[in-house]
Amino acid sequence: MDQSKTIKLYQDMLLLRRFEEETGRLYMEGDIRGFCHLYIGEEAIAVGSISCLSEKDYIITHYRDHGHALARGINPKNIMSELMGKSDGTSAGKGGSMHIFDVSKRFMGGHAIVGGQLPIACGLGFASKYQEENSIVLCFLGDGAVNEGEFHESMNLASLWKLPILFCLENNLYGMGTHVNKTRSSGKDIYKIADSYKIPSMQIDGMDVLEVQKATQQSIEKIRSGEGPVFLEAMCYRFRGHSMADPSSYRKSQEVVEWQKNDPIIKLEKFLSNQKIIDQQKILKIKESVDSEIFDCIEFAKNSPDPKIESLLENVYQNE
Ligand SMILES: Cc1ncc(C[n+]2csc(CCOP(=O)(O)OP(=O)(O)O)c2C)c(N)n1
Numbered sequence: 001m002d003q004s005k006t007i008k009l010y011q012d013m014l015l016l017r018r019f020e021e022e023t024g025r026l027y028m029e030g031d032i033r034g035f036c037h038l039y040i041g042e043e044a045i046a047v048g049s050i051s052c053l054s055e056k057d058y059i060i061t062h063y064r065d066h067g068h069a070l071a072r073g074i075n076p077k078n079i080m081s082e083l084m085g086k087s088d089g090t091s092a093g094k095g096g097s098m099h100i101f102d103v104s105k106r107f108m109g110g111h112a113i114v115g116g117q118l119p120i121a122c123g124l125g126f127a128s129k130y131q132e133e134n135s136i137v138l139c140f141l142g143d144g145a146v147n148e149g150e151f152h153e154s155m156n157l158a159s160l161w162k163l164p165i166l167f168c169l170e171n172n173l174y175g176m177g178t179h180v181n182k183t184r185s186s187g188k189d190i191y192k193i194a195d196s197y198k199i200p201s202m203q204i205d206g207m208d209v210l211e212v213q214k215a216t217q218q219s220i221e222k223i224r225s226g227e228g229p230v231f232l233e234a235m236c237y238r239f240r241g242h243s244m245a246d247p248s249s250y251r252k253s254q255e256v257v258e259w260q261k262n263d264p265i266i267k268l269e270k271f272l273s274n275q276k277i278i279d280q281q282k283i284l285k286i287k288e289s290v291d292s293e294i295f296d297c298i299e300f301a302k303n304s305p306d307p308k309i310e311s312l313l314e315n316v317y318q319n320e
């Protein structure tokens with residue numbers, strides 16, 4: 001194991017966590033408005049899987065997208081500006097929380113329509129194959145997306161055309177306030193659906209960044225060799241409500257507490273100190289540097305100008 005790379009995983013997960021804790025605070029203070037869904041608790045999935053990609057690979061995801069964007073290395077200043085609707089935002093302040101995009105990083109959004117990213121992932125995969133780019137597409141989806149027709153159409157097409165896609169299902173057990181067991185007979189074993197499309201699949205612990213990383217590496221090797229898509233089901237839990245407007249009254253606080261015992265960041269921190277890879281002093285230093293980066297990016301976003309009224313119709317297209 002490369003120790004500095006493992007420390008980087010810890011640092012990145014902490015960046016996601018602290019960024020979103022501050023996002024929640026700024027939302028309550030009115031600096032961020034509109035829809036806003038936090039990824040707190042699920043950091044190991046974005047950080048572990050995205051750490052395996054090369055620059056030429058694509059990422060496409062759902063509306064709970066801040067974590068994926070940060071893990072891809074998009075500048076947090078621009079992400080925070082987007083959340084505040086400012087002109088330095090990744091979409092010039094016009095997309096907001098659910099629509100983070102950065103084509104230079106091959107980060108193809110942030111999609112608010114549940115399952116809407118899946119056919120687009122197939123398009124990206126097809127383009128990569130057709131142009132012999134050897135790029136793969138890492139496509140994140142929630143358990144709720146599995147009930148959409150687009151999910152099944154995309155799985156079928158990806159398998160039939162051997163598209164280079166890694167489907168990464170984040171099974172956090174809830175679609176808004178509904179438990180997966182109420183919407184699927186295979187609630188906690190969704191990965192088995194992939195069998196019917198002849199797509200190799202596996203269930204993994206999405207609260208363990210090292211396990212996510214290992215499974216992603218193995219999957220990517222398979223995909224790059226031209227064998228077609230792979231499907232991973234990462235079991236996880238969101239520690240906060242579905243969105244900032246959700247008081248989470250549909251689940252018992254004891255359930256949340258049980259899952260918080262499995263916090264992916266604390267787990268890696270314990271591993272790193274038990275293995276004597278980092279000590280308490282180094283942990284403190286990392287926390288301080290992450291905090292200072294986040295406070296800088298909040299300052300930057302607050303000072304970023306509002307989009308000009310004349311820019312309202314920029315980047316709006318219509319067919320003649
Ligand atoms: C096509 C469509 N139907 C319904 C909605 C409303 N909606 C927004 S989020 C959501 C639940 C999705 O749950 P899941 O895919 O498990 O993602 P999670 O929020 O758990 O990350 C629904 C039904 C939507 N955005 N798009």
Ligand SMILES: [Mg+2]
Binds near residue numbers: 144173174
């Ligand atoms: Mg879910």
